[in-house]
Amino acid sequence: MKIALTVAALALAASSPAFAALKVGDKAPDFKVSAATNGDVADFSLKQALKKGPVVVYFYPKAFTGGCSLEARQFSENMDTFKARGISVVGLSADDVPTLTKFSKADCGGKFPVGSDLGAKIAAKYDAKLPAVAMSGRVSYIIGKDGKIAFVHDSGNASTHVPSLLEASAKLK
Secondary structure: OHHHHHHHHHHHHHHOOOOOOOOOOOEOOOOEEEEEEOOEEEEEEHHHHHOOOOEEEEEOOOOOOHHHHHHHHHHHHOHHHHHHOOOEEEEEEOOOHHHHHHHHHHOOOOOOOEEEOHHHHHHHHOOOEOOOOOOEOOEEEEEOOOOEEEEEEEOOOHHHHHHHHHHHHHOOO
């Protein structure tokens, strides 16, 4: 039953838009998580990352699934552009740290951290949690250096997130 529920939740995440209740100008909830980058685990603090510049925080349902792997690869391929714009990236899912350690190398290319949001508690604060299950939906935010939401993209279509974030980040001041 649990496997069927997870498959159903992933199907819902792939097809459901309109998760994000946080709007442009809202204060982004602060968080600190264990995150893996290229297989190495360290704490990731949104507050600390914002001291260096804007941050893309993207929520995804489950590592090593089709859409989530596609999205992670797109972020990896475009990290030089985000970095050139002074923007860092962190991905969050309800996966455990050992899974994310592997995912950070395999699909993220070791180029950005992916954090463990067990129970989707952070996702809930960002209104990115799937209903009835402890998993994230697919929602991406750009958080300005001031800690406020600068851009929101909530679409179940994984292929639209990175292009949309790149377009929005080009317009950031």
